[in-house]
Amino acid sequence: MIVENSEVILSVKDLTADVDGVQILKGLNLEIKAGEVHAIMGPNGSGKSTFSKILAGHPAYTVTGGEVIYKGQNLLELKPEVRAREGVFLAFQYPLEIPGVTNSDFLRLSYNNLRKHKGLEELDIIDFDDFIQDRLEIVEMNPSFLSRSVNEGFSGGEKKRNEILQMAILDPTLAILDETDSGLDIDALRIVAGGVNKLSTPDNASLVITHYQRLLNYIIPDFIHVMENGRIILTGDKNLALELEEKGYDWLKEEEAVLA
Amino acid sequence: MTIQVSELIDEQELKAAISTRSKRAVNGQQFAAQVMGLHSDLAPAVFAELRQAASDRLLSLTFPTTKDEDWKYTDVSILGEYTFADRDADMQVANALMSQHLVPEAIGNMIVFVNGEYSPELSDCSQIEEGLIVGTLATLDDRILPKLRSHLAQHPDATDYFASLNTASIADVAIILVPKNLVVTNPVQLMFITAPQLGQGRLITQPRCLVVAENHSNLTLVQSFVGVDNQAYVTNVVTEIWLAEGAQVNHTKVQWQGNESVHISTTAIAQARHSIYKNQSIGFGAKISRHNLMVQQMAEQTETILTGLAYTDGDQLTDTHSCIAHNYPYGSSQQLHKCIADGRSRTIFNGKIQVAKLAQQTDSAQLSRNLLLSGKARVDTKPQLEIFADNVKCAHGATISQLDADEIFYLQSRAIDAESATKLLTYAFAAEAIGRIPVLSVQRSLSQFVLEKTKMQ
Numbered sequence: 001m002i003v004e005n006s007e008v009i010l011s012v013k014d015l016t017a018d019v020d021g022v023q024i025l026k027g028l029n030l031e032i033k034a035g036e037v038h039a040i041m042g043p044n045g046s047g048k049s050t051f052s053k054i055l056a057g058h059p060a061y062t063v064t065g066g067e068v069i070y071k072g073q074n075l076l077e078l079k080p081e082v083r084a085r086e087g088v089f090l091a092f093q094y095p096l097e098i099p100g101v102t103n104s105d106f107l108r109l110s111y112n113n114l115r116k117h118k119g120l121e122e123l124d125i126i127d128f129d130d131f132i133q134d135r136l137e138i139v140e141m142n143p144s145f146l147s148r149s150v151n152e153g154f155s156g157g158e159k160k161r162n163e164i165l166q167m168a169i170l171d172p173t174l175a176i177l178d179e180t181d182s183g184l185d186i187d188a189l190r191i192v193a194g195g196v197n198k199l200s201t202p203d204n205a206s207l208v209i210t211h212y213q214r215l216l217n218y219i220i221p222d223f224i225h226v227m228e229n230g231r232i233i234l235t236g237d238k239n240l241a242l243e244l245e246e247k248g249y250d251w252l253k254e255e256e257a258v259l260a
Numbered sequence: 261m262t263i264q265v266s267e268l269i270d271e272q273e274l275k276a277a278i279s280t281r282s283k284r285a286v287n288g289q290q291f292a293a294q295v296m297g298l299h300s301d302l303a304p305a306v307f308a309e310l311r312q313a314a315s316d317r318l319l320s321l322t323f324p325t326t327k328d329e330d331w332k333y334t335d336v337s338i339l340g341e342y343t344f345a346d347r348d349a350d351m352q353v354a355n356a357l358m359s360q361h362l363v364p365e366a367i368g369n370m371i372v373f374v375n376g377e378y379s380p381e382l383s384d385c386s387q388i389e390e391g392l393i394v395g396t397l398a399t400l401d402d403r404i405l406p407k408l409r410s411h412l413a414q415h416p417d418a419t420d421y422f423a424s425l426n427t428a429s430i431a432d433v434a435i436i437l438v439p440k441n442l443v444v445t446n447p448v449q450l451m452f453i454t455a456p457q458l459g460q461g462r463l464i465t466q467p468r469c470l471v472v473a474e475n476h477s478n479l480t481l482v483q484s485f486v487g488v489d490n491q492a493y494v495t496n497v498v499t500e501i502w503l504a505e506g507a508q509v510n511h512t513k514v515q516w517q518g519n520e521s522v523h524i525s526t527t528a529i530a531q532a533r534h535s536i537y538k539n540q541s542i543g544f545g546a547k548i549s550r551h552n553l554m555v556q557q558m559a560e561q562t563e564t565i566l567t568g569l570a571y572t573d574g575d576q577l578t579d580t581h582s583c584i585a586h587n588y589p590y591g592s593s594q595q596l597h598k599c600i601a602d603g604r605s606r607t608i609f610n611g612k613i614q615v616a617k618l619a620q621q622t623d624s625a626q627l628s629r630n631l632l633l634s635g636k637a638r639v640d641t642k643p644q645l646e647i648f649a650d651n652v653k654c655a656h657g658a659t660i661s662q663l664d665a666d667e668i669f670y671l672q673s674r675a676i677d678a679e680s681a682t683k684l685l686t687y688a689f690a691a692e693a694i695g696r697i698p699v700l701s702v703q704r705s706l707s708q709f710v711l712e713k714t715k716m717q
Contacts (some may be wrong), residue, residue, distance in 0.1 A: 011591075059669065081675055098685070098688045099688050100688045101684060109684075110676055111396075113675040114675045
């Protein structure tokens with residue numbers, strides 16, 4: 001929701017970035033305030049996923065210019081784990097499998113790192129078990145998932161639900177969902193989107209990156225940005241998604257060519 | 261041009277290396293004579309023939325060098341520089357190692373050797389199940405002698421230089437005899453502790469183990485080799501395991517010896533019809549370790565499952581040479597060998613699968629997976645399939661990889677620092693192998709070790 005005079009959570013100015021010497025972001029600007037849901041759409045290769053990974057601190061990308069201010073601090077100076085502890089969360093398009101490590105141990109390690117950062121006492125297995133029960137309900141997840149190895153043998157939908165479970169545990173200020181809808185059937189999509197909506201408050205914000213309009217029927221954005229060739233070229237409200245769905249991205253490219 | 265020059269240099273280095281090697285070549289007869297002379301007075305008469313036969317065989321065997329295909333990567337010529345001597349045990353250290361490595365599930369079912377000698381103080385056979393025989397020459401009576409004669413040193417694959425040296429010096433045997441149809445509830449632990457007092461001369465111990473599992477019996481065995489750090493000692497062990505029809509043996513071997521020690525081990529398995537042998541061989545210790553794991557499927561429809569895990573660091577070298585011989589139809593084997601190499605360490609795996617002409621319908625799968633944690637570590641892995649039957653399924657594969665930056669990033673994005681992420685991912689790599697060990701306390705202590713050992717790159 002758009003809230004009057006709410007705090008700016010993320011401010012990106014003229015961001016440029018390279019991977020392996022190839023420029024991917026070419027002057028990206030974006031401002032996200034508390035309470036808002038933003039969506040970034042755009043064709044493959046436009047730089048959407050790169051942007052999400054840069055915000056989370058992936059080492060493969062080099063920022064060459066511009067700035068990213070998160071809650072008043074220079075986000076780019078922080079290590080990835082510190083960003084996560086400060087409330088930046090990235091739900092991965094392809095979550096990692098970690099054989100031999102139970103989901104419950106992994107989630108507890110993750111949550112305790114957050115608690116340590118906040119100066120809180122770490123939770124033992126029993127307290128963590130209590131804590132996690134209502135979080136499981138948010139993503140309609142069976143507790144038996146906790147004793148299985150992280151994402152190992154999970155279906156596509158289960159992996160994405162596990163991502164949202166991690167989000168529910170880390171309770172981020174800025175949640176970035178990178179193509180969370182890819183590979184989901186309609187039931188899984190409903191559960192995942194429902195989880196994101198339940199976690200949304202006036203104090204936090206979400207950035208939803210998607211290729212398709214479908215997800216935005218479930219997570220209603222306040223703003224839709226269209227990304228093309230490393231920049232945001234158009235911003236609109238939720239109706240823009242329908243227009244894009246109908247016309248595709250090509251008309252924008254043509255329009256941009258005319259403007260250039 | 262530049263490339264040619266560097267090739268020339270390499271060649272010169274190679275020649276220099278070869279010439280140093282040949283200078284250091286060990287005289288096998290002299291070496292054997294020195295080792296066999298150490299305990300000749302203690303040898304019980306019952307082994308006289310076996311010792312003589314092995315000692316005769318040694319005359320025709322040479323000390324392995326890196327010119328031998330089977331020892332190409334593993335230089336054990338350092339043994340030729342050692343002067344061996346008897347050393348008393350430091351019982352305080354031995355006790356500490358004992359409490360660190362004893363398997364709680366096996367309490368009352370354990371035989372302990374210290375510096376190669378049976379230790380009645382540390383062994384505990386108070387809860388051996390009725391019918392099961394666990395002991396040594398000293399603890400068992402003459403009724404075991406027929407089984408000993410029919411099985412000890414009878415395995416065709418325990419006849420190379422080091423195995424023959426062991427047989428030629430044999431003074432005692434750790435013996436497990438599982439009678440027909442007995443399913444042993446608790447695991448049995450055989451522990452070999454090396455803890456010499458400081459002194460002159462190196463200690464060499466040559467443990468010998470014999471397991472005979474009669475028809476349809478079932479045994480879980482944990483074999484532990486532990487020892488002190490910062491002392492150069494040598495272990496040369498031979499284990500023979502005989503599985504009769506329908507028998508099942510689950511065997512975990514943990515090699516956790518000191519960082520300056522040399523560990524040479526021969527494990528020779530013979531499987532009768534419908535038997536199942538599972539082995540998990542874990543190698544964490546020793547400066548140089550070599551494991552020859554030889555399995556003979558000696559009848560139809562036998563199953564062999566081998567799992568290996570090595571984790572090396574510093575200038576450690578660990579070498580596993582395995583051979584599964586499928587000699588009869590409907591045999592199956594599965595092998596997973598995992599190595600983690602850090603520092604300047606080296607791991608070597610040579611996995612031979614033999615399928616004889618008669619062994620139709622063999623189903624075999626082998627996978628060697630390797631994780632390099634350092635740019636200076638080295639992994640050599642080689643599947644070796646020798647197939648003479650035409651209707652068989654034999655899969656094999658090998659991978660060598662590093663920790664993936666994407667994987668570490670995933671954990672970092674979940675608030676976990678890079679060091680913990682490295683530990684967790686290394687542990688995850690090892691977990692598949694550790695998870696196959698049937699004894700929980702062993703799983704736990706190995707997992708703990710992997711988590712603690714892994715350091716930030």
